[in-house]
Amino acid sequence: MLEARQLGCTRGERTLFGDVSFTLEARGLLHVAGANGSGKTSLLRILCGLGAADGGEVCWRGEPIRELREAYWRDMVYLGHAHALKDDLTAAENLRVACEIAGRPAAHDAIQPALAQFGVAHCAQLPARALSQGQKRRSALARLALSRQARLWILDEPFSALDVAAVSQLENFILDYVEQGGSVIFTTHQDGAIAARATQKLDLDTAQVAAC
Amino acid sequence: MLSVMRAVIARDLTLAWRRKADVFIAVLFFVIVASLFPLGIGPEPQLLRAIGPGVVWVAALLASMLALSRLFAADYADGTLEQMLLAATPLSVIVIAKVIAHWIAANLPLVLIAPLLGLQFGLPGEALAVLALALALGTPCVSLIGAIGAALTLGVRGGGVLLALLVLPLYAPVLIMGALAVEATSTGMSAAPYLLLLAALSLAALSLAPWAIAAALRIAFE
Numbered sequence: 529m530l531e532a533r534q535l536g537c538t539r540g541e542r543t544l545f546g547d548v549s550f551t552l553e554a555r556g557l558l559h560v561a562g563a564n565g566s567g568k569t570s571l572l573r574i575l576c577g578l579g580a581a582d583g584g585e586v587c588w589r590g591e592p593i594r595e596l597r598e599a600y601w602r603d604m605v606y607l608g609h610a611h612a613l614k615d616d617l618t619a620a621e622n623l624r625v626a627c628e629i630a631g632r633p634a635a636h637d638a639i640q641p642a643l644a645q646f647g648v649a650h651c652a653q654l655p656a657r658a659l660s661q662g663q664k665r666r667s668a669l670a671r672l673a674l675s676r677q678a679r680l681w682i683l684d685e686p687f688s689a690l691d692v693a694a695v696s697q698l699e700n701f702i703l704d705y706v707e708q709g710g711s712v713i714f715t716t717h718q719d720g721a722i723a724a725r726a727t728q729k730l731d732l733d734t735a736q737v738a739a740c
Numbered sequence: 741m742l743s744v745m746r747a748v749i750a751r752d753l754t755l756a757w758r759r760k761a762d763v764f765i766a767v768l769f770f771v772i773v774a775s776l777f778p779l780g781i782g783p784e785p786q787l788l789r790a791i792g793p794g795v796v797w798v799a800a801l802l803a804s805m806l807a808l809s810r811l812f813a814a815d816y817a818d819g820t821l822e823q824m825l826l827a828a829t830p831l832s833v834i835v836i837a838k839v840i841a842h843w844i845a846a847n848l849p850l851v852l853i854a855p856l857l858g859l860q861f862g863l864p865g866e867a868l869a870v871l872a873l874a875l876a877l878g879t880p881c882v883s884l885i886g887a888i889g890a891a892l893t894l895g896v897r898g899g900g901v902l903l904a905l906l907v908l909p910l911y912a913p914v915l916i917m918g919a920l921a922v923e924a925t926s927t928g929m930s931a932a933p934y935l936l937l938l939a940a941l942s943l944a945a946l947s948l949a950p951w952a953i954a955a956a957l958r959i960a961f962e
């Protein structure tokens with residue numbers, strides 16, 4: 529479904545990676561690994577269409593994403609380092625607006641269960657500025673609960689700031705989504721259950737993809 | 741598409757309402773700048789009446805600039821802007837919604853308060869109405885041009901100053917037409933040609949600016 533062909537990325541004088549190619553099918557779980565500064569975030573931003581590669585192409589269902597644009601983004605969810613929460617909106621308002629902007633409006637009564645799924649239902653009416661980093665991360669991740677119809681999730685360090693219980697909960701959530709036909713690309717420095725269950729691993733230090 | 745526009749406008753207006761101080765500061769700045777001129781020039785009615793339209797317009801443009809740098813910067817910093825870039829709705833549509841919300845929150849209060857400031861310059865009643873109408877027709881163009889500048893300077897160090905240098909010269913046609921509309925009314929002539937030109941400028945900006953803003957935002961992320 530998602531195909532990366534000979535992607536390269538240079539920042540200033542430094543080549544982060546070159547000639548990265550892989551194919552991710554439905555029910556695929558790709559773990560992007562590499563040392564700090566190896567270009568994991570840059571690669572994910574290229575894959576979701578936010579960044580431009582120095583070479584190569586990303587295709588979704590055989591079509592280049594630069595041509596598909598909104599049609600690709602309708603099928604894709606990207607969660608980056610930033611939580612994408614407005615400090616002056618409550619967790620519930622943030623979630624509702626994020627879904628509306630993404631083009632997947634959520635029913636009013638779906639917001640609370642989505643937050644509950646990530647253990648922040650009690651924070652629903654609190655402004656995001658009053659939440660801890662972990663609670664903000666959970667609130668941001670609650671978007672996933674309302675985006676199961678999207679066919680591809682691209683998650684940059686989704687486990688950062690989460691406690692042990694939340695990490696396990698999110699791992700199960702992602703694995704369940706993959707079992708139901710979704711595809712996920714994620715980065716993490718943790719050797720948790722999800723890294724062990726990945727169907728492919730891309731090591732950016734060597735630009736090699738290995739089936740797991 | 742319309743539901744996304746509604747969501748973005750409602751979100752930005754809610755944020756503006758919860759950060760009322762930002763709106764209040766811009767209005768206060770407008771009042772202070774426009775009020776300093778009569779104090780500095782002295783109580784010469786003819787002179788005040790002559791410079792009044794231009795002074796109120798310049799003060800409004802400067803006050804409008806205050807909110808401009810925040811138009812995309814806050815969304816850029818907290819990651820919500822990149823989610824807008826990845827939305828299933830064209831970015832130019834989202835940008836139009838953001839500019840509409842910006843105009844309501846930042847420029848509409850200036851339009852409403854401008855006739856009161858015009859009183860300080862001894863402008864006649866009809867001229868005060870034309871002043872408000874000219875601002876209402878011209879400030880959408882100001883918001884749209886300003887948004888191009890805000891997008892181009894996104895993430896640039898010292899972007900606030902650069903933004904002012906970039907967009908203030910481009911405000912000149914709106915300023916000239918706006919001031920002439922009020923002046924024409926004060927001298928008993930018709931303001932209609934100037935008001936129509938202001939409306940035309942705003943419509944032209946509406947037809948071109950959203951695509952330029954969207955392109956500038958995408959460049960800022962690459």
